[in-house]
Amino acid sequence: MSNYQHILTEEVGPVGVVWLNRPNVLNALNRVMVREILEALERFDRKERIRVILLAGKGKAFAAGADIDEMAEENTISMELLNQFADWDRLAQIKTPIIGSVHGYCLGGGFELALLCDMMYAASDAKFGFPEVNLAVMPGAGGTQRLTKLLGKTRALEWIWSGDMMSAEEALSFGVVNKLYPADTVFEETLNFAKKLAEKPPLAVRMIKEAVHKAVDYPLQEGMYFERKNFYLLFSSQDQKEGMKAFMEKRKPDFKGY
Ligand code: CO8
Numbered sequence: 001m002s003n004y005q006h007i008l009t010e011e012v013g014p015v016g017v018v019w020l021n022r023p024n025v026l027n028a029l030n031r032v033m034v035r036e037i038l039e040a041l042e043r044f045d046r047k048e049r050i051r052v053i054l055l056a057g058k059g060k061a062f063a064a065g066a067d068i069d070e071m072a073e074e075n076t077i078s079m080e081l082l083n084q085f086a087d088w089d090r091l092a093q094i095k096t097p098i099i100g101s102v103h104g105y106c107l108g109g110g111f112e113l114a115l116l117c118d119m120m121y122a123a124s125d126a127k128f129g130f131p132e133v134n135l136a137v138m139p140g141a142g143g144t145q146r147l148t149k150l151l152g153k154t155r156a157l158e159w160i161w162s163g164d165m166m167s168a169e170e171a172l173s174f175g176v177v178n179k180l181y182p183a184d185t186v187f188e189e190t191l192n193f194a195k196k197l198a199e200k201p202p203l204a205v206r207m208i209k210e211a212v213h214k215a216v217d218y219p220l221q222e223g224m225y226f227e228r229k230n231f232y233l234l235f236s237s238q239d240q241k242e243g244m245k246a247f248m249e250k251r252k253p254d255f256k257g258y
Contacts, residue, residue: 024059
């Protein structure tokens, strides 16, 4: 447990859980809160015993967007000087897998945070959307980029232009979320997956994360080179020796994490 104002953290075995915790405003993300999320994630990322990070929201929602009250009086120059998106760029550098557990509203900056997760499980009551257009602004923390890479231009434009909310079923059919669960079990189900993933050899898990992310940004051949480099790199680990030896000896591997 750490002393945060707007989030809670806990360790469930090898899983580091970060709870968004401003339930009175549906976990609207203010700048302090984003900084706290970043600090918590980076702290977990540096802990060897933490193998997976789980991000979830307390109360009725995952997060209903950036804190509108905080943004209302900003102007172009104040925004430029705040440079708040530097924190978001750092969030994308976390090496530990991040799994989102989403329920209720997942809007605007909240949706952008969910899209930063490597995978997402959602409650069947979850509602996703980018309502920024209705405030005469637009997504600013990656929404136009990440959603378009995921869905393609036409679908992304339809969502972001309309500002409409999409049901959990639609989000599932578009591949935005991995699986749907009833609202009262989604956290447990996500935690179960996180625990299972935490049992895998962590270096391989990290190298896979890195390579899959490159597939989104790199041309195919560059991505292939990157994949190969990570593949070779894993042959320096003790876990690779153990994994293959255990297979040949027909026993369960005992992975050490190096
Ligand atoms: N910011 C500030 N307060 C909020 C926000 C928000 N995004 N969302 C909800 N709240 C507050 C409400 O003001 C209300 O407070 P109070 O009780 O003091 O009046 C409380 O949360 C509960 O909300 P509602 O009474 O409105 O609850 P409803 O169930 O009636 O409605 C909705 C839920 C539909 C989700 C509604 O609250 C809503 O439309 N919220 C705003 C959604 C929105 O526009 N989000 C986008 C914000 S802009 C954005 O995200 C830009 C991202 C840029 C980069 C990210 C930087 C962090």
